[in-house]
Amino acid sequence: xxxxxxxxxxxxxxxxxxxxxxxxxxxxxxxxxxxxxxxxxxxxxxxxxxxxxxxxxxxxxxxxxxxxxxxxxxxxxxxxxxxxxxxxxxxxxxxxxxxxxxxxxxxxxxxxxxxxxxxxxxxxxxxxxxxxxxxxxxxxxxxxxxxxxxxxxxxxxxxxxxxxxxxxxxxxxxxxxxxxxxxxxxxxxxxxxxxxxxxxxxxxxxxxxxxxxxxxxxxxxxxxxxxxxxxxxxxxxxxxxxxxxxxxxxxxxxxxxxxxxxxxxxxxxxxxxxxxxxxxxxxxxxxxxxxxxxxxxxxxxxxxxxxxxxxxxxxxxxxxxxxxxxxxxxxxxxxxxxxxxxxxxxxxxxxxxx
Amino acid sequence: xxxxxxxxxxxxxxxxxxxxxxxxxxxxxxxxxxxxxxxxxxxxxxxxxxxxxxxxxxxxxxxxxxxxxxxxxxxxxxxxxxxxxxxxxxxxxxxxxxxxxxxxxxxxxxxxxxxxxxxxxxxxxxxxxxxxxxxxxxxxxxxxxxxxxxxxxxxxxxxxxxxxxxxxxxxxxxxxxxxxxxxxxxxxxxxxxxxxxxxxxxxxxxxxxxxxxxxxxxxxxxxxxxxxxxxxxxxxxxxxxxxxxxxxxxxxxxxxxxxxxxxxxxxxxxxxxxxxxxxxxxxxxxxxxxxxxxxxxxxxxxxxxxxxxxxxxxxxxxxxxxxxxxxxxxxxxxxxxxxxxxxxxxxxxxxxxxxxxxxxxxxxxxxxxxxxxxxxxx
Numbered sequence: 001x002x003x004x005x006x007x008x009x010x011x012x013x014x015x016x017x018x019x020x021x022x023x024x025x026x027x028x029x030x031x032x033x034x035x036x037x038x039x040x041x042x043x044x045x046x047x048x049x050x051x052x053x054x055x056x057x058x059x060x061x062x063x064x065x066x067x068x069x070x071x072x073x074x075x076x077x078x079x080x081x082x083x084x085x086x087x088x089x090x091x092x093x094x095x096x097x098x099x100x101x102x103x104x105x106x107x108x109x110x111x112x113x114x115x116x117x118x119x120x121x122x123x124x125x126x127x128x129x130x131x132x133x134x135x136x137x138x139x140x141x142x143x144x145x146x147x148x149x150x151x152x153x154x155x156x157x158x159x160x161x162x163x164x165x166x167x168x169x170x171x172x173x174x175x176x177x178x179x180x181x182x183x184x185x186x187x188x189x190x191x192x193x194x195x196x197x198x199x200x201x202x203x204x205x206x207x208x209x210x211x212x213x214x215x216x217x218x219x220x221x222x223x224x225x226x227x228x229x230x231x232x233x234x235x236x237x238x239x240x241x242x243x244x245x246x247x248x249x250x251x252x253x254x255x256x257x258x259x260x261x262x263x264x265x266x267x268x269x270x271x272x273x274x275x276x277x278x279x280x281x282x283x284x285x286x287x288x289x290x291x292x293x294x295x296x297x298x299x300x301x302x303x304x305x306x307x308x309x310x311x312x313x314x315x316x317x318x319x320x321x322x323x324x325x326x327x328x329x330x331x332x333x334x335x336x337x338x339x340x341x342x343x344x345x346x347x348x349x350x351x352x353x354x
Numbered sequence: 355x356x357x358x359x360x361x362x363x364x365x366x367x368x369x370x371x372x373x374x375x376x377x378x379x380x381x382x383x384x385x386x387x388x389x390x391x392x393x394x395x396x397x398x399x400x401x402x403x404x405x406x407x408x409x410x411x412x413x414x415x416x417x418x419x420x421x422x423x424x425x426x427x428x429x430x431x432x433x434x435x436x437x438x439x440x441x442x443x444x445x446x447x448x449x450x451x452x453x454x455x456x457x458x459x460x461x462x463x464x465x466x467x468x469x470x471x472x473x474x475x476x477x478x479x480x481x482x483x484x485x486x487x488x489x490x491x492x493x494x495x496x497x498x499x500x501x502x503x504x505x506x507x508x509x510x511x512x513x514x515x516x517x518x519x520x521x522x523x524x525x526x527x528x529x530x531x532x533x534x535x536x537x538x539x540x541x542x543x544x545x546x547x548x549x550x551x552x553x554x555x556x557x558x559x560x561x562x563x564x565x566x567x568x569x570x571x572x573x574x575x576x577x578x579x580x581x582x583x584x585x586x587x588x589x590x591x592x593x594x595x596x597x598x599x600x601x602x603x604x605x606x607x608x609x610x611x612x613x614x615x616x617x618x619x620x621x622x623x624x625x626x627x628x629x630x631x632x633x634x635x636x637x638x639x640x641x642x643x644x645x646x647x648x649x650x651x652x653x654x655x656x657x658x659x660x661x662x663x664x665x666x667x668x669x670x671x672x673x674x675x676x677x678x679x680x681x682x683x684x685x686x687x688x689x690x691x692x693x694x695x696x697x698x699x700x701x702x703x704x705x706x707x708x709x710x711x712x713x714x715x716x717x718x719x720x721x722x723x724x725x726x727x728x729x730x731x732x
Contacts, residue, residue, distance in 0.1 A: 227732065239644065327631060
């Protein structure tokens with residue numbers, strides 16, 4: 001089955017919604033900090049490292065449970081380093097056979113000079129796992145934030161983002177050459193799932209607002225032009241959800257190493273990215289001027305979308321890879337769309353990551 | 355949206371079987387593949403019979419009525435492959451897609467025995483008898499009337515946009531069996547199965563702007579319909595039509611009408627050089643996303659869930675997509691020399707047929723209303 005235990009879902013929802021959207025309005029001005037209390041609750045419930053195998057202290061859950069938690073957190077604008085800690089850092093440490101625990105972490109993929117221009121949550125987490133270059137190999141090390149230079153960079157939503165620099169050679173454990181591509185795919189899918197969670201909550205906010213707000217003597221939702229704007233948000237969100245669900249279901253079975261995994265992630269990112277244009281534009285249109293201010297929770301959901309769609313490959317990055325695959329394939333467009341020949345996509349992705 | 359539905363290994367095998375079947379067709383039928391909008395206009399009885407022999411018509415009809423007792427998801431896979439290949443499936447399309455499920459749910463035993471085995475054998479073809487000259491989107495305003503007579507009904511009125519009506523054997527007409535009640539416009543409607551060769555039926559062609567004849571006007575002048583051809587209960591016509599539309603709206607024909615144009619353009623170097631990878635990649639992703647979405651609805655129909663809102667979501671996005679595809683490729687092919695005449699003729703067909711995509715089976719404006727109602731806004 002592709003659904004998760006409803007009791008578990010309720011537990012997740014209770015934690016991330018312990019603060020409502022209205023309680024979070026200050027995020028719009030003050031930026032977003034790691035919420036220690038919520039993180040602690042997640043740790044106690046085994047939700048902080050959901051997908052880490054049980055023998056390493058995790059909960060041994062799959063991408064399905066992880067996706068549910070990410071959607072719930074994004075919908076509550078509880079911006080926690082869940083993708084970074086569980087899906088990226090814990091996974092990478094396991095790949096390198098290094099010890100891991102459930103402290104909040106992030107991953108910095110460093111270039112040959114030891115730099116990474118945009119690392120999420122770097123100034124907020126307790127450990128920074130780096131994927132570095134050393135003697136012509138890729139190595140992994142679990143560093144203390146005080147061992148690296150962290151320079152905050154601006155984000156649209158106030159989500160913490162930093163430039164990270166490591167001087168000198170990283171003393172790390174060698175990992176497979178394909179690790180960087182795996183990090184890209186895992187991060188890309190994580191962001192796609194978060195985006196869908198935010199978009200689904202935006203649909204709810206739009207229905208709520210247009211039902212309550214009265215203009216010309218009628219609730220806005222009674223105007224057909226307003227219904228059309230919201231219907232299109234719902235349709236794009238449903239398409240994005242379908243594409244993301246397909247990638248997550250694949251990931252739950254293959255951990256993103258299956259024959260169609262990368263292709264499905266690319267499809268999900270493209271659908272989510274293009275959906276976000278309609279969703280953000282129409283949602284703000286039906287909310288009127290109030291939705292553009294820090295006094296209204298809509299921006300707590302729309303601004304992260306604008307950050308997420310550009311991370312782990314932008315919309316056009318994934319579109320272009322899919323298009324290059326079409327150009328290169330010897331099969332039909334339809335065979336590609338139904339996943340029959342996605343080895344072609346893996347080749348294009350490898351070349352792009354080189 | 356309904357939950358994601360995975361494609362099992364068995365369904366994957368079925369998909370391959372259909373692909374092989376198409377590749378190994380006799381030459382006379384193979385040349386009939388590769389069209390645009392072929393579920394509406396590709397009427398080929400030989401192809402329909404060949405499909406029936408493989409058991410790929412009436413797949414979800416129970417065996418006792420001559421069908422194959424297979425699942426909605428199996429039917430979904432087969433129809434997806436046929437549509438993606440641009441196969442001429444129009445002859446049996448309406449009968450297979452919506453008449454068979456409607457008769458199974460609402461038809462009398464006599465009508466089921468009379469029509470279902472013939473549908474499954476690929477020998478009986480249907481049109482649709484919903485719209486009228488003055489009733490397009492506002493279906494509840496139909497004026498075709500049926501009067502009670504001894505042993506049945508007499509029906510008079512005019513139906514419009516009956517695709518393939520000049521070639522089909524029958525249609526299910528939505529008619530008024532009680533006068534319009536302004537306080538409940540959906541009451542007093544019923545569905546009657548009418549044979550198009552019955553006395554008093556006159557089928558007249560409606561030629562499309564591209565010069566093609568697939569639409570018809572069907573004039574009914576005191577046509578006698580026996581009691582057992584009342585489909586469902588008298589007065590339940592609106593509810594029945596609405597449930598029929600879930601089958602009509604969610605299928606892969608709502609995003610694959612121009613798939614062969616996409617294929618042809620990508621294989622044509624003169625078009626491909628005008629196409630940017632970012633654009634073709636975006637269309638490919640949307641195609642793959644709609645494929646997932648449409649399959650989720652098929653899974654939902656299989657489980658017997660209400661699917662009217664999710665079907666509307668698929669149809670709004672899918673019909674817009676298949677039209678955008680035609681528009682994009684036509685602009686990419688343009689007047690470039692060296693573009694294969696086949697790409698151009700498909701592109702021409704695509705852009706001329708396009709306005710119909712977002713009209714038929716409920717306009718996208720009506721469907722947005724259905725979605726808004728599902729969201730609780732109406």
